[in-house]
Amino acid sequence: xxxxxxxxxxLLLAGCATPQNSYDPLEPMNRAVYAVNRDLDKKILLPITRxxxxxxxxxxxxxxxxxxxxxxxxFDVFAxxxxxxxxxxxxxxxxxxxxxxxxxxxxxDWGTDLGMQKSDEDFGQVLGFYGVPSGPYLMVPFYGPVTxxxxxxxxxxxxxxxxxxxxxxxxxxGYYSLWIVDARSEILPLDGLLSTQPDEYAYLRxxxxxxxxxxxxxxxxxxxxxxxxxxxxxxxxxPGPTDVAAPVxxxxxxxxxxxxxxxVSAMPETGGGARFSIGSEEEDGTLEVQ
Amino acid sequence: xxxxxxxxxxxxxxxxxxxxxxxxxxxxxxxSDDVLAIIKQNEKDPLKVRDMVxxxxxxxxxxxxxxxxxxxxxxKSATPEQQxxxxxxxxxxxxxxxxxxxxxxxxxxxxxxxxxxxxxxNEQSVRSEVSLPGQKVIPVDFSFQKGNSGWKVYDISVxxxxxxxxxxxxxxxxxxxxxxxxxxxxxxxxxxxxxNGTAAK
Numbered sequence: 001x002x003x004x005x006x007x008x009x010x011l012l013l014a015g016c017a018t019p020q021n022s023y024d025p026l027e028p029m030n031r032a033v034y035a036v037n038r039d040l041d042k043k044i045l046l047p048i049t050r051x052x053x054x055x056x057x058x059x060x061x062x063x064x065x066x067x068x069x070x071x072x073x074x075f076d077v078f079a080x081x082x083x084x085x086x087x088x089x090x091x092x093x094x095x096x097x098x099x100x101x102x103x104x105x106x107x108x109d110w111g112t113d114l115g116m117q118k119s120d121e122d123f124g125q126v127l128g129f130y131g132v133p134s135g136p137y138l139m140v141p142f143y144g145p146v147t148x149x150x151x152x153x154x155x156x157x158x159x160x161x162x163x164x165x166x167x168x169x170x171x172x173x174g175y176y177s178l179w180i181v182d183a184r185s186e187i188l189p190l191d192g193l194l195s196t197q198p199d200e201y202a203y204l205r206x207x208x209x210x211x212x213x214x215x216x217x218x219x220x221x222x223x224x225x226x227x228x229x230x231x232x233x234x235x236x237x238x239p240g241p242t243d244v245a246a247p248v249x250x251x252x253x254x255x256x257x258x259x260x261x262x263x264v265s266a267m268p269e270t271g272g273g274a275r276f277s278i279g280s281e282e283e284d285g286t287l288e289v290q
Numbered sequence: 291x292x293x294x295x296x297x298x299x300x301x302x303x304x305x306x307x308x309x310x311x312x313x314x315x316x317x318x319x320x321x322s323d324d325v326l327a328i329i330k331q332n333e334k335d336p337l338k339v340r341d342m343v344x345x346x347x348x349x350x351x352x353x354x355x356x357x358x359x360x361x362x363x364x365x366k367s368a369t370p371e372q373q374x375x376x377x378x379x380x381x382x383x384x385x386x387x388x389x390x391x392x393x394x395x396x397x398x399x400x401x402x403x404x405x406x407x408x409x410x411x412n413e414q415s416v417r418s419e420v421s422l423p424g425q426k427v428i429p430v431d432f433s434f435q436k437g438n439s440g441w442k443v444y445d446i447s448v449x450x451x452x453x454x455x456x457x458x459x460x461x462x463x464x465x466x467x468x469x470x471x472x473x474x475x476x477x478x479x480x481x482x483x484x485x486n487g488t489a490a491k
């Protein structure tokens with residue numbers, strides 16, 4: 001046990017020594033877990049999911065998707081309300097009401113046809129709304145990527161499941177198996193993308209973190225998430241527009257380089273989230289791993 | 291003769307005026323309409339969709355800047371030949387991975403929400419929302435810049451995930467280990483493996 005702790009400590013230290021991404025202090029451990037997860041996925045989950053997608057009739061698949069989507073909507077009501085997003089909460093609540101009753105327990109999605117929009121709030125976003133930083137990025141065995149903050153979602157769901165009144169091991173097994181396969185089928189298109197990356201792990205991590213950062217800010221982050229090395233943030237390598245007619249040193253590109261470092265404070269107002277020139281040290285500090 | 295010349299000049303002027311009027315938002319609308327039409331007409335043939343969409347969008351993309359931003363600070367240490375090779379392979383990678391997977395979106399709707407000003411007058415970002423029936427809306431942002439040949443895209447964010455930012459860490463790691471040529475080789479190898487659109491799976 002002592003030896004295990006020492007090993008864990010060493011891994012942690014090793015992780016801190018070379019942070020490729022400031023949100024991923026546990027990178028060596030995460031990478032090891034990812035390798036195991038991916039292996040299990042390729043050997044077990046992926047073949048099952050492919051066979052599910054290919055063989056199960058489309059209406060059944062849609063029904064399953066709607067069923068779990070209805071449960072998502074249920075949690076969305078609370079997550080939206082906790083962030084004072086009244087419109088979203090009302091839409092999600094109406095969806096649950098209509099789909100659970102007329103939609104036969106969520107299998108049929110009448111709500112969308114009735115103009116009730118599906119939203120995408122979760123308990124991780126609630127914490128983010130109240131200023132909780134993301135914390136370290138974690139690769140959870142058998143689960144996947146999550147940040148410490150965003151683990152509020154699966155944990156919260158586990159403790160307040162709407163179907164907990166069903167006390168049956170067979171139900172649980174069936175429910176979670178189908179849920180996993182359905183969730184996996186939604187990200188099947190990503191497999192091709194991931195497998196072509198030089199570093200699958202880093203690609204997935206940086207994508208996950210950016211996506212969460214974007215969701216926490218409802219699609220308009222004040223500045224892009226600072227990933228990677230600090231000097232990546234300066235944008236000094238930005239050549240500006242590279243039209244054939246315009247040499248790189250063209251005057252048109254000069255203002256861009258200046259802007260990158262100076263106009264950070266103006267960004268929240270202009271909403272210039274698409275640029276990747278990153279904030280000052282103080283701003284970064286609020287996001288640091290706690 | 292004079293009248294004819296006059297007519298020609300007028301015609302040309304109105305043409306250039308038209309071209310100048312096209313804002314990033316209008317470009318995004320037109321292109322997304324065209325791309326959806328291409329997908330609908332060829333939904334059984336991902337490779338054809340890929341090539342047709344590539345032909346439609348490539349005049350509107352600044353692949354060189356996109357690549358420079360994705361490669362990050364190592365870009366400047368690369369020779370012009372290496373930069374060209376990187377741009378070529380990165381572009382091929384984008385085309386082969388993203389554009390060959392487009393047939394999934396045959397029933398998609400693209401809702402262009404509007405443009406926001408960027409860092410300078412020469413930059414704008416256009417927000418659009420892509421939705422499939424009954425599924426969550428996915429925001430897609432196009433970052434435009436104005437160069438000598440008009441507005442061009444230098445970055446695309448899907449659900450907040452930027453092409454250029456998402457590649458920078460992994461490209462940096464490869465360059466630190468194997469150098470710029472190592473990255474070119476890795477991209478080229480993967481592109482060759484993808485030649486026949488297997489990534490569409």
